[in-house]
Amino acid sequence: MAAVDYQQLLQDVMAEALGGGARGRSADYIPALAAADPGAFGMAIATVDGAVHGVGEWERAFSIQSVSKLFTLALALAEGGDGLWRGVGREPSGNPFNSLVQLETEHGIPRNPFINAGALVVTDRLLELTGDAVGAVREFLRTESGNPEVGTDDAVAASEARHGHRNAALAHFIASYGNLRNPVDSVLAHYYAHCAISASCRDLALAGLFLARHGVRVDGSRLLSRSEAKRINAVMLTCGTYDAAGEFAYRVGLPGKSGVGGGVLAILPGRGSVCVWSPGLDAAGNSVLGVAALDALTTATGWSVF
Numbered sequence: 001m002a003a004v005d006y007q008q009l010l011q012d013v014m015a016e017a018l019g020g021g022a023r024g025r026s027a028d029y030i031p032a033l034a035a036a037d038p039g040a041f042g043m044a045i046a047t048v049d050g051a052v053h054g055v056g057e058w059e060r061a062f063s064i065q066s067v068s069k070l071f072t073l074a075l076a077l078a079e080g081g082d083g084l085w086r087g088v089g090r091e092p093s094g095n096p097f098n099s100l101v102q103l104e105t106e107h108g109i110p111r112n113p114f115i116n117a118g119a120l121v122v123t124d125r126l127l128e129l130t131g132d133a134v135g136a137v138r139e140f141l142r143t144e145s146g147n148p149e150v151g152t153d154d155a156v157a158a159s160e161a162r163h164g165h166r167n168a169a170l171a172h173f174i175a176s177y178g179n180l181r182n183p184v185d186s187v188l189a190h191y192y193a194h195c196a197i198s199a200s201c202r203d204l205a206l207a208g209l210f211l212a213r214h215g216v217r218v219d220g221s222r223l224l225s226r227s228e229a230k231r232i233n234a235v236m237l238t239c240g241t242y243d244a245a246g247e248f249a250y251r252v253g254l255p256g257k258s259g260v261g262g263g264v265l266a267i268l269p270g271r272g273s274v275c276v277w278s279p280g281l282d283a284a285g286n287s288v289l290g291v292a293a294l295d296a297l298t299t300a301t302g303w304s305v306f
């Protein structure tokens with residue numbers, strides 16, 4: 001079988017995504033993110049052997065936002081096991097990522113770990129398990145990417161905290177059902193801080209490889225069992241892009257996790273991990289060019305899970 005020319009593949013995919021016209025709008029509900037250029041673009045593919053290839057601004061750090069929820073989930077499961085699922089479900093919500101509506105009828109148990117409500121519960125459990133949820137995520141990203149400069153952008157975290165009425169409302173509401181074990185303020189601070197981690201497409205593609213390797217980390221140690229890794233990939237596929245998860249599965253056909261900073265991390269089980277960044281978002285909060293590029297990638301190669 002001919003070796004894949006990843007560089008050429010990425011060039012072709014980038015050209016196709018940028019040729020599409022639509023760009024979307026940068027997130028403006030977190031003022032520190034509003035200034036980003038919606039047409040900026042970077043993309044990286046890391047393969048299970050640890051090689052990484054990129055195009056565009058693939059080494060530029062951006063705000064990872066909800067992509068961090070993938071790492072909090074993996075670490076909370078690794079540290080605390082299946083008990084996590086008593087406090088958070090694993091069904092798609094069909095609602096926007098910051099919605100409150102289902103929480104009341106569902107007794108403070110969020111639908112899944114990737115909407116904000118569910119991520120707050122996961123952050124709470126990771127905080128309980130480690131004493132430092134954001135530190136655990138940062139350390140994991142640094143180790144897996146080999147980049148010690150992965151860090152939290154305090155200005156972004158502070159900006160989100162100042163405008164975080166919805167997240168604060170979600171956290172208090174969940175706490176009113178007894179589903180948080182730490183003070184609301186601590187949970188929110190760790191949540192804002194892990195969302196405000198800055199990392200590049202290169203860093204995130206490398207950090208996602210443990211899922212492509214069915215649970216095995218860069219140093220060969222096992223973070224998750226093969227079955228747990230499969231389950232995280234499944235929840236990413238069904239819930240990772242919120243109320244657009246059906247459309248994402250339809251177009252891309254891979255487990256993927258997006259963030260309002262414009263990043264999308266997708267897993268090619270057994271083969272590698274791919275991260276795209278472009279800050280222009282669609283109405284669901286997913287990167288327009290990021291999804292277009294992943295669509296072009298899987299269409300060109302057939303590398304979907306289906």
Ligand code: DON
Nearest residue numbers: 065066097195258259260285
């Ligand atoms: O809580 C928030 O609103 C942000 N820190 C993260 C939201 C996000 O990235 C949703 N993604 N598409």
